[in-house]
Amino acid sequence: MRIATFNINNIVSRLPVLTAWLEAEAPDVVCLQELKADQGAFPQAALAALGYEAAWRGQRTWNGVAILARGMTPVVTRTALPGDPDKTQARYIEAAVNGVLVGCLYLPNGNPAPGPKFDYKLAWFERLQVHAQSLLAAGVPVVLAGDYNVVPTEADLYANHSYAGNALLRPECRAAFARLLDQGWTDALRAAPPKGPLWTFWSYLRQRWPRDKGLRIDHLLLSPELAGQLAEAGIDRWVRSLDGASDHAPAWIALDR
Template identity: 45%
Template sequence: MRIATWNVNSVNARLPTVLAWLEAAQPDVVGFQEIKCLDEKFPREAFESLGYNVETNGQKTYNGVALLSKHPLSDVRRGLPGVDASGFEAEFEQARYIEAVIEAPRPVRIGCIYLPNGNPIGTEKFAYKLAWMDRLQAHAKALLLQEEAFTLCGDYNVIPTPDDAKNPSAWVNDALFQPESRAAFRALNNLGLSEAGELGKQPLGTYTFWDYQAGAWQRDHGIRIDFHLLSPQAADRFVGIETHREARDMEKPSDHVPVVVELED
């Protein structure tokens, strides 16, 4: 089973590019982030024509996530459970999480994540990022108790280590590279999840995002912020990982590229 995660940065604006990549790469399951549309505006028919079942958690203009699967989807959840520890109430809720069981012969649960950016530091946005990560950690703990194969995949908006940036000094004042963000990401991993890039021994410089500004792509000033975190049961089925750098060179590309994990059927 090939499972992709991809921040598409507006699914309608980049639909021909997204469809072309799907037809070439043929993933079985895809988690999209930043679809930037309401559920009813998602181009469902275009993906169904490629054989995918579709579930969305959309939001007008911003955010939004979706799951596509060539197998049936069940037990669909939209949004993380609970109110976070910092007391953020429903008015702060954003469409950043969707989860479902992929009903393959050997099922796997997929959580698709678009973690808050958190900039600028010292504002409510950074507090929301950290509070959202607390909620994600609590949900991951609950999922681990079920002892099933799952991946929490998506755009984590965290640069975990200096090795995950071509130019770490450029990010020292960014929410993605703050000690608090990095510690929260480590805490999530330390629950017993395996980061697929480490399992697959991906080389340094395997980036997943290049800004549109200042020639970042041309100079390879990238960062690695898109991840699959696998439960022990999913890690036991791990075959390999691919980062599809070529997608950044397609016509009208996203600033992220797809990351594909393969699990044994």
């Protein structure tokens, strides 16, 4: 069973990129972030033609999350984190797919930091930690996949970088991510690393893709019930090179199920 996460950065304008990837790689489950489309603009028919059913929560201009499943319908269990006071931001959706509970998330960017946006990011992170702990307590197989907007360590971005002070690297965010792992989650890309850098994001600025100056901000965390089934993990870097590509590349895991 192959589960992937991909910040598509506008599903309508990048539908050809998404289609090319789905046809080439055929993942079983896909978590998408930054749909940047309202609920009615989601390309359900185009994805169904490729064999994918979908559950999504759209938002015009910003945010938006979706779960795709090949050959089956995701059974939605949540469309927001518990206790989230801001119902306007589409950042979390959760569904059961083929015996796995899949949480798809788009954690706030938090820039500029410090400031209200950074405070919102930390508060959202705290709600995620609470919900993640409840999922572990339930003892079910879970993957929490998405754009966490956190570079966990200095090993997760290019050397001599220019991101000092950025919210993605702030110690508060790294500590929050570490606390999440300390609950018992497995960072799949670290547990079964592919060859080469683990970058999942390359800014459009300053020729960062051609120069391979990337970051790892997209993560797949596995509950103990799934961690033992992890067979492989990878990043489909080739997708970032397509015309009209997102600034992210899909990251994925393969489970022995």
